[in-house]
Amino acid sequence: MSQRLVATHLVDMMAPVLVLWLVMSLSGTWAVDKGNFKTCDQSAFCKRQRALKPGESPYRALLETMELTGTRLTLQLINDNNKVRLLLELYRLQGNITRVKINELKPLKPRYEVPDVLIREPPTEPLSLLSQDENGVVLSLGSESQRVIVSARPFRLDIMEGREVLMSLNSRGLLAFEHLRMRKDTFSYKVTSTVASVWDNIKRVFSSQVDPEGEKKEEADPASQAEKAKEEEEEEKVEAGMWEETFKSHSDSKPNGPSAISLDFSLPGVEHVYGIPEHADTLRLKTTENGDPYRLYNLDVFQYELYNPMALYGAVPVMLAHNAQRTTGIFWLNAAETWVDISSNTAGKTVFGKMLDYVQGSSETPQTDVRWISESGIIDVFIMLGPTPKDVFSQYASLTGTQSFPPEAAVGYHQCRWNYNDQEDVTSVDAGFDEHDIPYDYIWLDIEHTDGKRYFTWDPHKFATPKEMLQGLMDKKRKMVAIVDPHIKVDSNYKIHNEIRNRAFYIKNKDGGDYEGWCWPGSAGYPDFTRADMRDWWASMFAYDQYEGSMENLYAWNDMNEPSVFNGPEVTMHKDAVHGAWEHRDMHNLYGFYVQMATAQGLIQRSGGVERPFVLTRAFFAGSQRYGAVWTGDNAAEWEHLKISIPMCLSLGLVGISFCGADVGGFFKSPSTELLVRWYQTGAYQPFFRAHAHLDTPRREPWLFGPENTALIREAVRQRYTLLPYWYQQFYHAHRTGQPIMRPLWVEYPQDPATFALDDEFLIGRDLLVHPVTEEGARGVTAYLPGKDEVWFDVHTFQKHNGAQNLYIPVTIRSIPVFQRGGSIIPRKSRVRRSSSCMMQDPYTLYVALNPQRTATGELYIDDGHTFNYEKKEFIHRKLFFANNMLSSVNLAPDSQFSTQSWFERIIILGASKPGKVTLKTADGQESQLEFDFDASMSVLTLRKPGMNAGLDWNVMLQLP
Structure with a gap:
């Protein structure tokens, strides 16, 4: 050598x-060192904006500039301090959404507007003028009852319904828009200033000829001179951090100067707000008056701290506000570093001015005030007016799309570790699942499987024959995920690097060269995924003839895509790096979104558009739900990390990202056997179910903790697989409607204040309530069962409980408290095999839980589990309902050509009465008597082997004695 x-x-x-x-x-x-990440005081624009005082807004609306053209209102705003004008645009969008955009009227150069996140240009509806006077204007938002009031001095905007203020913008006067300007010590500024000065002198001379007193008058205006001097003095005071700033050893140049934007929103009658992930915090967002705001800035944070507003891996600038009467949402479409301040106030402060004389307000009414601050870009905000939680989900989905519909196998269990050592290790782990009768669908490979951290490659010694390995998994109907990160090893012998460099696809540094930083391979370049041609090229690399050794059962994982730069500021990219015409600061939070987009595109293309992709991402933004799954990053094997996984995933579901999970067992450190078992029991009831562990931790495959713990983990995983029909159905609905899969109780019980702050239990869809055990040594948990007139059935014992109560549940290490809602029908598959694909044609068991009215409804959804053929109506969708002692199956997809071999092997009716006989009537008119058992002590009726095909019409009649 x-x-x-x-x-x-x-x-x-x-x-x-x-x-x-x-x-x-x-x-x-x-362990996270908070000193490596900025606080608001260390972020110059945040500190600058947060120093502004409420009630001193310099902005007023110039009503004479207003133009109303059908669906668009435009109006100029002026800052009376610096005379800079802004342009306000207001739109009424279809679906009860109002859009407000604010930009400079005449910026020195275009400001960044976020592309690609909206699925289309939102369709608009007409606006109409209701009234106007010197104080402002009143516009109709589609109806007389819903109006927007624009007040002129100071500028503010109120959205009303009837006499109720739903939301106010700039009611606290914290609108701020730092206009683009030239730096005073630059040559361009001096030339421009000189030209302007000469032109001013010419005008003064001309003016004095026309009006001999003109020059004298201008010179004798001390107020004007004082104002100008004061403005210059104030600008000098805040000069630090406006054109450059330093954090630790890193300098951030700002060639375009200060460009921050800010706007405040007041929410009368609201005490509970949610969303703006990702933070390791409670579901209900806290007030931030006495600490830092919540930060949205995608960062690689090792073993993050809990109950903290620090930024994490993803950023979705969407907030939901809820009270017993209404749910609303705010979508702040900006991809720059953003801080969100939350405070409590009183409604009386939103009610003033002639235009609002008829508004009723009470100083005792609670109110939440929210302020958004972003480093650059424009104000582009979508106000989603509900009124119900499901309306807000639909409104947001109409803007950014719905959760991608994954292959059914992706809803199963995933086994991962950094790293499985070699092909023999993979084979051994795969065999271990069979030996211990534990199902799984995907085994994962982390960065060590590559040839020296060169992605799209395999280690030539440890993974010499990847197709042989993949074929072995395929023979068992199992799959693999391999990591493909967006940092590319700088190596002239590496095809991927050479292609990207030769095509000039790398992000540039401020001086025009390729940006380089340190990551897992050492020195690395970062492809510019904001470019469509770069994304197209990246997608082409997943083709089977490009990604050597790959097969159709190999899927992808995008990690480190914040992007992570080990030697960069805050372990990420320098903000003055360049993407074409834009700085990285403008679009930082979009980078991971684009990486996942390009990867999903590649997996779809390699199959000719036939197969659904599965891509996991760590970094994300609004709209990332369209491309796959996310997880909560580098957590730790601690009980508090197990607990926090629930509100973290609930928060993501509220903003469209339903496919969420946490590393089972914790990524860092080693869990106790009790914690590991409890984590499996919790993870089995979260949408993305994957175990993962750090390179330095002891191995923790499910069978390494003794036969008793293996049995407990096996049971948790098997519970997941029996429920796959219900899980898959929930993913289908999330894909079609945008409704979250794992959801807080208040979503289904919006008028029950007892649900508003709950985040230690959750619903899967409407019908399953889960209260995991997350306390060490717990001997009992207290679950809140909602619904005053509802009943809930323990899915393990079938015991019935009334709703609207706190139920104490004794638990052992075997317990997973789960309840089925009375009035629901849930399909399950009781024959658990080694993977979900092995269960495709297996029979179903229906669990019919009757409500007090002795009725129940549910659905059954079946397709091929992996292609896009469902878009061609190749699926089975049945409505199941029980009423008047009859259970029926009705076709919801009459145009479907899809069929199944699956059948019903059992029907279990909870809360039933004992029948005299049970008759099955099929679609062809044939009748037969069914055998049944009845447990009088629990009121459970079991119908054995009814035998009807899952895709056909039928009725089962219970004839009571």
């Missing part, structure tokens, strides 16, 4: 070690 090859090999071997050392140093040896 040549000296050069030896040296290269040593560098490849040492780079990960050096990087690990660097990361551990940055992160405080596997």
